[in-house]
Amino acid sequence: MSNMIHMSYEVPPGDFTRAGEASSNLKSSLKKMGVNPEIVRKVAIAMYEGEINMVIHATGGKIDVVVSPEEIEMVLKDQGPGIANIELAMQAGYSTAPDNIRNLGFGAGMGLPNMKKYSDEFKIESTVGVGTTVTMKVKME
């Protein structure tokens, strides 16, 4: 257990410009730990997509990361509106993001599919009116 590292990040609400700071900080920490650059990139992309989602769809949230010798686990938790139909939300190209977000280069309906693509394990739990929790694991090998 002693070789597990825990990190926690707050994602502030509403500030689209600042979104990505948590992922950026995690990326630098993983690089400093000497994690394989390919793994670092997968983790950074998956978390960045999640962080953007938390800002677009929810009121920010919290991200907990556990780094162990075997894997990197990210748990992204928000108290946003929740997702009514997860299956639909997972479809590439499906998006409920507003036009102003599309003008900023997001909302192409690729966020959740990308998060799944770059992680080895992906789990999403959501309750309408309560919030969404995404758990992703990326193996170290």
Added chain:
Amino acid sequence: MNIEDIRSILGAKYLVGEEWKDREVHTACGSDMMSDVLAFMKDQSVLLTGLCNLQVIRTCEMMDIICIVFVRGKLPDEAMIEMAKEKGIAVLSTGHRMFAACGMLYENGLRGGPDYK
């Protein structure tokens, strides 16, 4: 192809990173949608985009993209320039539109990544 070749082919100017001009570029991606960019993972890439906000730099940081070309003469603001410098990403600006800029690089041998699966 290196960053300087890209600058020369596109008649672009350096906004950040002239000192990194010898870095090799292996693949390219042209898009205004950052989520599409994030779906494509390749080493030592250049991104051509007409989108001009801080998330473009963030996206490139996550993807380890080494060079951004802003098309249609778009110019990044000071915050974007600062972040690109800090992250070691070269930034160019060209007057060409997206289609022409991508075509010129393709004609000179630069290719995109594999098809999206």
